[in-house]
Amino acid sequence: MSGRAPYGLIAVTCAAIMAVLGFLVSGEGLSGPDDLAVKWVERTFGADTGLLRLLVLPTEAAVLIPVALLAAVLCLFGRRKPEAALTIVGPLVAIAANTWVLKPLFDRWKNTYLAYPSGHTVALVAVLTALVLLARPGLATAVIAIVGAVVLVGVTIGMIGLGYHYLTDVVGGALFAIATVCATWVLLTWAARRRAPVRSDG
Structure with a gap:
């Protein structure tokens, strides 16, 4: 996996969109899209809290922590230290920054x-983004991305239906998680290249 491009551009773009969306909904309640999303979820899924809670399950720490740790261990066995660091550092930075900086802002x-942004979403999408970046280019990356997208749709429905978050909270959380993990990967690969020994031509 290369850290050169376009991860920096992706990080900046996602962060910018998240910031603009955040200032548009700052201090407000329902926005137009949020209102439509709530009505659709209520009409489609009703009050089936059992199903809605099941849809939200992938955002729980009991699910995400083992997945991230397993990915990190596998990377260490494969001597992929920057990738192992990404699976831990990326999500932790995203969650901490979201909790202590973005939400109050x-x-x-x-x-x-x-x-x-939605903290549940930040945690989930940060781990999913790390897994996508870790996967070898090709079918594995596509499968993880598709499965992740399906899980995120389900989580979004669950959180809206249970009244945990608005749709725009979820979108903002996803954008910030992607931005943070991509930026973390750029920094980790830059640091790894700086530490790599220079080959001698002599």
């Missing part, structure tokens, strides 16, 4: 808690 409330 955008000041968007849902019930009694800050909601934008």
